[in-house]
Amino acid sequence: MSKTHTDYEQPKRLAEILPLNSADCFYRRFTNHYNAAQYTLEMYPYNKGADKKHDLPCWSLASLLDVLPKEVNIEGQRYAPCLFPVIDGHWLLKLWYNSNETITSPIAIFEDNPVDVYYEMIVKLNKLKLL
């Protein structure tokens, strides 16, 4: 079964990059019998149902697609993000420019599920100040 949402670790990074109102769900924190923190995924927008002190924002795959710009401008050239399934179950997300003569791709991310490729692309674009 493919990963459908960001995991527990990824939201910490995304929360520094993305507006919290773009998180379409959240991890609710509770403490189990052994006094350890556990999380359940709640299907409500973070801004509407979460306890901001304890709960973690979470992004579904669709919401990650939504926050990634449809075009990225690098040195005057516009590139579009394109997602491709590749051999052996992996996914490739690349920024590419496709003219009649050339295909160029300055950034490409390769992971084993779409959530991770979009997460890594968002982090990468933010690092390059392209988001």
Next chain:
Amino acid sequence: MKSYVDLDQARKLAEILPLESADMCYIKGKAQLGFLYEEYKEFGDSILQDYEPCWSLASLLDILKDNIKIEKTGLDQSDIFTYSIIGDGYDYKTHEHEELIDACYEMIVKLHELNLLVL
């Protein structure tokens, strides 16, 4: 932004796809989504009394990944955010959709009609 198929799409997919491929569910009588996969593994078809299976975008991409490539609209169409899907070797392209999940849904239904859906 649409993360899961709507109820009508889910009912159509339930006729086409194995239910164990559904990772979400609609809870009958409530406008509420939940997770299905673990419960289905444990209880099988008996849970369908209370739940209707539902598929997330990730699960539909998982089903389609072996025989499709996905294209976004070309750079010249910057006013609307659309997707299309091309079947590998089938030369079939869906309509353009504002939501990727709707393109995935259309592709699965189409491949099923053509008896080409690989599961």
